[in-house]
Structures are given as structure tokens and as C-alpha cells.
Amino acid sequence: MKRTIIAITMMAIASGVFAQGAIISKYFDQFSNNDEYVKVSVSSKMFSLFTELEPDTEEEKDFLEAISKLKGLKMIMGDSVTDAAKLYSKAIADVDKAGYEELMTVKDAEENIKFSIKDSNGIIQELIMVGGGKNDFVILSLFGEIDLKNISKLAKTMKVDGLSRLKKLDED
Amino acid sequence: MESPIDRLLKKYWSGETTLEEEQIIKAHFRKSEPITTESQYFQYLSELKQEKANPSRPFKIRSKSTWWQVAASLLIGITVALLVLDDARQQRQYVVDDPQEALEITRQALLMVSNNLNDSRTYTKELEKINKAKEIVKN
Numbered sequence: 001m002k003r004t005i006i007a008i009t010m011m012a013i014a015s016g017v018f019a020q021g022a023i024i025s026k027y028f029d030q031f032s033n034n035d036e037y038v039k040v041s042v043s044s045k046m047f048s049l050f051t052e053l054e055p056d057t058e059e060e061k062d063f064l065e066a067i068s069k070l071k072g073l074k075m076i077m078g079d080s081v082t083d084a085a086k087l088y089s090k091a092i093a094d095v096d097k098a099g100y101e102e103l104m105t106v107k108d109a110e111e112n113i114k115f116s117i118k119d120s121n122g123i124i125q126e127l128i129m130v131g132g133g134k135n136d137f138v139i140l141s142l143f144g145e146i147d148l149k150n151i152s153k154l155a156k157t158m159k160v161d162g163l164s165r166l167k168k169l170d171e172d
Numbered sequence: 173m174e175s176p177i178d179r180l181l182k183k184y185w186s187g188e189t190t191l192e193e194e195q196i197i198k199a200h201f202r203k204s205e206p207i208t209t210e211s212q213y214f215q216y217l218s219e220l221k222q223e224k225a226n227p228s229r230p231f232k233i234r235s236k237s238t239w240w241q242v243a244a245s246l247l248i249g250i251t252v253a254l255l256v257l258d259d260a261r262q263q264r265q266y267v268v269d270d271p272q273e274a275l276e277i278t279r280q281a282l283l284m285v286s287n288n289l290n291d292s293r294t295y296t297k298e299l300e301k302i303n304k305a306k307e308i309v310k311n
Contacts, residue, residue: 025259028266040281041266046274053275067278074266075281106291113288122309129285140281148289155286 023098023128024074024141027091036080037137042073047144059157066151071144081137088112088132091139095128103127111136117146124148181210 031037047070055061081087092114096102100116107113111133118126124146131138177200183189184197201214268274 039266040268040277042274042278043267046268046271047278049271050275050278063279063282066282070278073278073281075277104289106288108291113291115289127285129288131288138284140285142281142285151282151286152289153286154282155290 023091023094024076024139026094027076027139028074031076031078037076037078039076040074044071044144047071047073062150062153062157066147066154069145069147070142073140073142075138075140077136077138077140079136081135084132084135084137087137088130091130091132091137095130100126100128110134 028039028041031039047067050064051068053064055064078084095114095116100118103115103117105112105114111131113129113131116128116130117124126141126143127146127148128142129138129140131140177197180189180193180197184194189197198214198218201211202218268277
């Protein structure tokens with residue numbers, strides 16, 4: 001009996017560790033042979049490298065501060081998806097099922113965006129953003145210590161539409 | 173009319189028999205022909221006693237089940253390791269190796285998140301809860 005309890009506890013801990021970014025990983029697998037989607041992953045090693053960078057502008061300083069406690073970034077996006085709406089609602093269901101809490105939903109005529117989080121003691125450990133438009137689909141996961149205030153400050157200082165620039169990056 | 177064995181049984185079920193009397197009951201039911209619940213019970217008790225008297229048997233059972241445990245845990249361990257390794261191999265191909273590119277991607281991704289965060293006027297209660305928790309931590 002004691003052994004069973006220990007085994008179950010260990011399994012729970014192990015699955016908790018692997019669960020980080022597990023949802024995104026599933027989509028990586030699903031679209032592994034599909035070139036229509038951009039798939040990127042930035043490792044924790046890379047993020048630790050970023051902390052060594054010296055900011056030369058105020059804007060850069062804000063940005064480096066916002067990412068200083070991040071441990072990973074995974075993202076999949078496509079802009080010519082045929083059944084984007086279906087994909088979006090399925091992703092939302094997956095995220096809900098995995099025990100993430102809804103942070104907020106943004107809906108407008110063109111696109112639906114839903115943010116979900118996992119937190120412990122009020123500190124956000126993982127942020128998942130799922131977005132779906134007419135032909136767009138994006139799922140993005142940030143993990144580490146996430147400070148929403150810092151992140152939302154970025155758009156105000158940089159004043160660039162992230163999404164459109166990312167698309168350009170993809171074309172290069 | 174009560175037979176001597178019935179009397180003994182009555183005593184047995186109320187827990188008043190001596191060891192000798194219990195032996196008499198067991199001896200009786202070993203021989204008894206009509207199989208009743210009681211006769212089966214006492215036959216079972218006698219069998220249990222025989223098993224205990226044989227020291228090599230419990231040991232054998234134990235070693236066999238230990239083997240199964242070892243085999244099962246090895247199997248689980250190997251399966252998990254393979255799954256994790258395979259997952260890691262598949263994920264590695266998407267990892268951005270160039271720091272400059274990684275930084276740029278992170279910047280764009282965060283901007284996208286940031287923009288969407290700012291767009292929304294529909295903050296849920298969850299966010300308020302977190303902000304409150306943060307204030308408590310800060311103060």
C-alpha cells in the first residue's frame with residue numbers, strides 16, 4: 001500500500017514536469033510534416049543567454065526585463081489554414097482539459113484570441129495563447145515566471161504590430 | 173437433542189473453546205462427510221495451518237512475485253525513457269539555434285501576446301485575483 005502511494009506520487013510529479021508545454025508538443029507532432037505551419041521553439045538555454053545581453057535603448061531594456069524570467073517559448077502558426085475555426089475550438093478544448101485556467105478572451109470580427117494560464121501562488125508559470133481567425137491559427141506557449149504587466153507594457157513602448165512582423169519574418 | 177460436537181461448536185462461535193477443544197472440532201470436520209459451510213471452514217483452517225508449517229513455500233511465492241515486480245518496473249522505465257527520448261528528438265528540430273534569430277522571434281511573439289493583452293477589455297476575474305495576489309506579495 002505504501003509502495004503504491006509512493007509510485008503514484010512519483011508518477012504525478014513526473015507527468016507534471018513533462019506536462020510543461022505538452023499541449024504545444026502535441027501540435028508539433030500533429031503538424032510535423034505540414035510546411036504550412038511555422039513551428040518554433042526557443043529553449044531555456046537560449047533564454048539564459050538573453051539575460052547576458054546589454055540593453056542599449058530603453059525599449060530594449062523593457063524587453064529584456066520582460067523575458068528575463070522566461071524559460072521557454074513554443075509556437076505554431078499558420079496563415080493559410082482551411083479549417084482554422086475548427087482547429088481553434090479543438091485547441092481551446094485541449095487547453096481547458098489540460099487544467100489551464102482561462103485568463104481572458106478577446107473576440108473581434110476577424111479573430112478570436114484566448115489566453116489561458118497555469119499559476120502557483122499567484123505567479124503565472126505558463127501562458128498559452130490560442131488564436132483563430134478566418135484562415136489564421138496560432139498557438140503559443142510561454143513558460144517560466146511570467147509578469148503580465150511587463151509583457152503588456154511592451155506593445156505600448158514598441159508600437160509595432162507583432163503579428164504582421166512575424167509574418168514578414170516567415171517570408172524572409 | 174444436541175450432539176457433543178454441536179455443543180463444542182456453540183462454544184467455539186462464542187469464543188470460549190480451549191485449544192484442545194478446537195483440535196477436536198477440526199479433527200471431526202476433517203472426517204465429516206456431508207459438506208456444510210462449517211465443515212469447509214474448518215477444513216480450510218487446517219489447510220492454512222499446513223501451509224504455514226512448510227517454510228519453503230511462502231518464500232518461493234515471494235521470490236516469484238518479486239521477479240514480476242522487477243520485470244514490470246523495468247518495462248515501465250524503458251517505455252517512459254523511450255517516449256521521452258522520442259519526444260525530445262522530435263521537438264529538437266524546431267529549436268532555434270541562432271541566438272539573434274531566437275531573440276527576434278521571442279520579441280515578435282511577445283509583441284503579439286502584448287498586443288492582444290492590451291486589446292482586450294474583457295479581463296476575467298482570474299486576472300484580478302492574480303493582480304491582488306501580487307500586490308499582497310509586494311507590500
